[in-house]
Amino acid sequence: MSHATPHTLLVRGARIEGQDATDLLVRDGIIAETGTGLSHPGATIVDADGLIALPGLVDLHVHLREPGYEASETVATGSRAAAAGGFTTVFAMPNTSPVADTAGVVEQELALGEAAGYVHVQPIGAVTVGQKGERLAELGAMADSRARVRVFSDDGFCVFDPLIMRRALEYVKAFDGVIAQHAQDPRLTEGAQMNEGAVSAELGLTGWPAVAEESIIARDVLLAEHVGSRLHVCHLSTAGSVDIIRWAKKRGVNVTAEVTPHHLLLTDELVRDYDARFKVNPPLRREEDVLAVREGLADGTIDIVATDHAPHPAEAKSCEWAAAANGMVGLESALRVVHRAMVETGLLEWSDVARVMSRTPAQIGRLDGHGTPLHAGQPASFTLYDPRPARTFGLGDLRGRSKNSPYLGRELPGEIRWTVRTGIPTVVDGAVLETPGVLA
Ligand SMILES: [Zn+2]
Secondary structure, eight states, X not given: OOOOOOOOEEEEEEEETTXXXXXXXXXXXXXXXXXXXXXXXXXXXXXXXXXXXXXXXXXXXXXXXXXTOTTTOOHHXXXXXXXXXXXXXXXXXXXXXXXXXXXXXXXXXXHHHHHHOSSEEEEOBOSBGGGOSSSBOOHHHHHHSTTOOOEEOOTTSOOOOHHHHHHHHHHHGGGTOEEEEOOOOTTTTTTOOEESSXXXXXXXXXXXXXXXXXXXXXXXXXXXXXXXXXXXXXXXXXXXXXXXXXXXXXXXXXXXEEEOHHHHHOOGGGGXXXXXXXXXXXXXXXXXXXXXXXXXXXXXXXXXXXXXXOOOOHHHHSSOGGGSOOOBOOTTTHHHHHIIIIITTTSOOHHHHXXXXXXXXXXXXXXXXXXXXXXXXXXXXXXXXXXXXXXXXXXXXXXXXXXXXXXTTOEEEEEEEEEEETTEXXXXXXXXXXXXXXXX
């Protein structure tokens, strides 16, 4: 357990969600007061002139690799990466070893997060035993456990069997859970190396067609409608998928969808260099898809941004393209990428960023007390972001164990200056603290 005590902080002149400069007094882990000209004897003064205050970011989709794959990441290192990116809550995918498919493993994950102390680590439970797609896991036991699991996913794999998917959707209704689907028809993507399109044809690489994602999403929104349950679509990546979600929502289906920062910014043209940092599942798509997912996020069809932070050690990425692992780290860069793709383009305001990167992800995960607005009486979990700098993203920006970021060497706007979780600073003046709450 982290025994750090909350600090008394007086944040001066922060622009809450991009609005006019306001002071925030933080005491006992909550926001005690907001207003102008606040003072408090003994408080640590935080000069936030020109900084944007956002509610602590919430990521519904990360891979922390522990237990089992600690050479790639641990809960502690991934939590540090999350804090560096302005996050105060992350949802951890269950594709660990052992798979998080029992109450015991999800409670272990929760405890590892508490021990690290940087962010709240909320476990996601597997839908099927061992993520094998054959039998439902102990969903009820995970829901009733100390981890209070509400999100279930076989992410990394698609729940392909429609009867298993139907049963899972039915089961989670009892406790208001949600099935988060990795939408990928495995037969249509056998041997796939990149997006199927003009670039894959030119390079002679086996393609991952958009229809392999869209056909599963179409099936699942109909199943969710049929059983009256809640579906969440992970890392939606194609223009056609946006159309299907838009149609489903209009029809009243209880569906939410996420997009990753990389699908908002990068295209399959990057594969031409065979740099495996750009190999990811679902793959980087066409320019038309990037524009469509941006539009979908702007008009509310897509509900949230989630990173799909997927650490891999150097040897899994420095090999030839065909053998390289899928996935990118994304926690440290997410807010800066969303700034570039969505705010600089005029598609989102900072209040929208607070919605898609904090409030709504917490709501989808049914996590009370997270993603709450920066009002008096609410938990003091926030990030202070400086939108002014534009710097090259470098190795020094990466605080997790793996370095497989597609943004290394690329200029990105902004800088995370402070992250505070329930009154406990984790990032101070742009530097992650060695121990949460212990200022140097
Ligand atoms: Zn996935």
